[in-house]
Amino acid sequence: MKLKLLIIGLLLSIAVQANQAKKMDKNNKETATLGSGCFWCTEAIFQELEGVEKVESGYMGGQTLNPTYKDICTGETGHAEVCQITFNPEVISFTDLLEVFWLVHNPTTLNRQGADVGTQYRSVIFYHSEEQKQIAENLIIELDKAGAWDDPIVTEVTAAEKFYKAENYHQNYFNQNKSQPYCSFVIKPKQEKFRKAFKNKLKK
Template sequence: MKTIQISFLTLLLFTSISCQSKTKNNKQEMGQKEQKETLKQMAPSNEELQKYETAYFASGCFWCVEAIFESVKGVKEVYSGYSGGKKKNPTYEQVGYGRTDHAEAVEVYYDPNVISFPQLVQVFFGSHDPTTLNRQGPDRGAQYRSIAFYKDDTQKKTIEDYIAKLEAANVFGKPIVTQVKPFEKFYMAEEYHQDYEKKHPNNPYIQQVSIPRLNKFKAKFGSYLKEDTH
């Protein structure tokens, strides 16, 4: 009986800090039509985008990944969403319950005059464990797999060369399982996921997983940080 109680408490704790933990109020915060309109308003205008490039990465819960890339100098904006699969317009519930082959991903708008794509690749590999298959921290499932997306052969070579460098130096002590995939389509996640860490600093998952992960990254990449995020 004691063993069963301990197991139940462990499961309860795990559930409480999972990226999938949501309240019904969050899920139903706004209707689909309102969601789409809000996301349109959030997206940068074409005029704003002219000086920025985009890069796409997946490395676990997008709440964490978004916060990490937003702390990097030269990054204008980061959006949470879904990529790497074939289903059109996936929802969080579909992705979270494995009904699509998408991963939680981020879209990074960056100024190439301030931060380069190779440096963003360094940020990507330096801010998560690329050796855990379909898992990142307490989050398990293919939607949390590690993916570095490329838009051309130059970016593909940059990613593959960096992986080879990390493995030659045995940086992680285990083989890197990150997928290197051509970028096809990014679907922006529901509005309530955007800037989640910033909006919900007291959320148990944010407190116990996301913030420690961000702080660990900051300690290693101080020279890459925006002045107001040191």
């Protein structure tokens, strides 16, 4: 709870500095691309947020053209597993998305989330605008300065590149495979913790 309050306070401060409260068309859409370990976990979390219109699992940040999941699993393509999130900034801001991002994974473990190890599981924010870049970089500085975690944040902040949508069976994975062991023992507990922390941001 202390960490959540700290992050919320910093996010609100940075949002004001970045002039987040600008008028936008309600039909306007923005994109956020985030990597926080296995994309099955990331997708299951962000698709429940009010204002998020679409979440697609895929790959970004590597050198191999048209990579497959088999390629990614070697850890040699340079890609990260990510979720590309289409959201309505009139309902939920990029700052709100980062609030969730920071609290649903460990941004201090290099190329690892729990038992998932490899560069494909790195913590990364692929920004789509200078504003997104500034918000992310400022937040990392402030969180490290405040000692939000015992270890320094290793999250990458880098410009968005070509997004390769993952194979169809990866899309909406958790909802279609809830009895699968990874879903039951890894994703479900994380989802339940998220729902308690962000119940005011969930879709009705």
